[in-house]
Amino acid sequence: MKFVIQRDQLIASVQNVMKAISSRTVIPILTGIKIEARQDGITLTGSDSDISIESYIPAEENGNVNIEQIEEGSIVLQAKYFPDIVRKLPEKTIEIHSDENLKVTIRSGKAEFNLNGQDAGEYPQLPKLQTDDSFELPIDLLKSLIKQTVFAVSTMETRPILTGVNMKLENQTLTFSATDSHRLASRTIPVSEANNEFSNVVVPGKSLNELNKILDDTEEKVEISVTSNQILFRTKHLNFLSRLLDGNYPETSRLIPDQSKTVLYVKTKELLSTIDRASLLAKEERNNVVRLTTQGNQLVEIASNHPEVGNVTEEVSITSMEGEELKISFSSKYMMDALKAIEYDEVKIEFTGAMRPFIIRPANEDSILQLILPVRTY
The missing domain is CATH 3.10.150.10 (DNA Polymerase III, subunit A, domain 2)
Structure with missing residues (x-):
């Protein structure tokens, strides 16, 4: 040679x-x-x-x-x-x-x-995937699907299936979802030219993180082919093959509440930076818990306290609020991850009470969804 x-x-x-x-x-x-x-x-x-x-x-x-x-x-x-x-x-x-x-x-x-x-x-031969059932996506769209979901995979090996992102293609709609059982991140997009359907395809989070680093941010397309135990992402100069995780991915749709008691509309950046500041006093071992309290008159209060260190409170003005007053505690890390993943200026947060999961979406866009379980504080 x-x-x-x-x-x-x-x-x-x-x-x-x-x-x-x-x-x-x-x-x-x-x-x-x-x-x-x-x-x-x-x-x-x-x-x-x-x-x-x-x-x-x-x-x-x-x-x-x-x-x-x-x-x-x-x-x-x-x-x-x-x-x-x-x-x-x-x-x-x-x-x-x-x-x-x-x-x-x-x-x-x-x-x-x-x-x-x-x-x-x-050197082991790489399996040649049968690509009758493949479909294409623009690379930048695939990268944002990964970015908006992969952070929510579980890092615990106790339930290996949760360390991956579930891909589902049904009725020409592609859904990526990830959960570590405390939160859920999901994004749906239409895929018009896809003829095939699959539901229990779980790609290891590690594979998607590596794929995301390698793919150039270009408008070019990536071709995706799925078999029973592997998935292939193919671009002009690259074949990226990953094994799939074994097992059945849990049905996450039943986690999503269908009605809400309190709805807030708030600017994403303002809420993110306020929670970031409040989390400075929320100690690691307590899950970085912060508390959100509605104040009526277009304000919510974000607060955190640590008995040995001190406390912090800050008010954030909200665009609008519907429904009843609310006090709820949650992990600041989970909330910040969710807000960073939503690349929109304004978010809509839907609560169904202090101990029920709540949902964050872009204000006018239903295809991206982040769900977080609150934390019980006494």
Whole structure:
């Protein structure tokens, strides 16, 4: 195998596939990066058997030549050394060459590295997903679906299914939802060209966080294909494959109250910064609890107290309020996470009493929903 490649292109691809490589894997060859050269370009692969990432660099694109002098072949190189070597090479182009004894030479300018490679034939084959049932989304839309839900997944392994985000496609509507059983985050979008339906697809939160980092904020599309135990996100130069979590995701729709007793409309940023200040005195072990009390005349009071430290109260003006007066306590962290995820200037908060879950949505938009369970304080 041999090729000469632009260094910057190689660095970007290496950084992408490194996100799937773990030093703690039980399969030794998976600590390496697989490099495969063909006449049309080279493909790098990284995997930890939960996530697999393939990054493709075309030999030529839009009239620019990325790779020259290609002799086909493949090799696996140690991920512990190869990325640092590539990053620190002196020139803009790099020549990589491997012989039949799996010895690899990396040259750039006056620098030359000789590495021992591993046989690419021993690298596990990535499953080729049948993509009859795939559908497409704009990348920026997928990223906001992830951002508005993934923070609410559980970090506790006691219920592994809750460490993932549930994807549901029904009646040409795609729903992402995540819950750690104290809160719920969900977002729904229409997907007109999707013909298939699925309901119990649960993608590990870790996979979605990595995918979110890798995808460029462009208008380009990402193709999504789902099988019984894996999901593939495919863009022009990237295949991102993740296993799905086993088990049945709980039915979250019954958590959502269908009527409310108190409804507040309030500016998102003002409420967020007030709760942020109040949480400064809410100590960690008490779940960072703050208290919200309606004050009639277009005001609510946000307060927190810590017996040993002191207390804080601050009033926030609200746009409007409907229904009865209310006093309720909740985790400031959960509330701040929810408000940050809603990228709208004004939110509508619907309460059904002091001990019932309450709902936060953008003021004029029903597709985004955050639900939080209050905290009992005596």
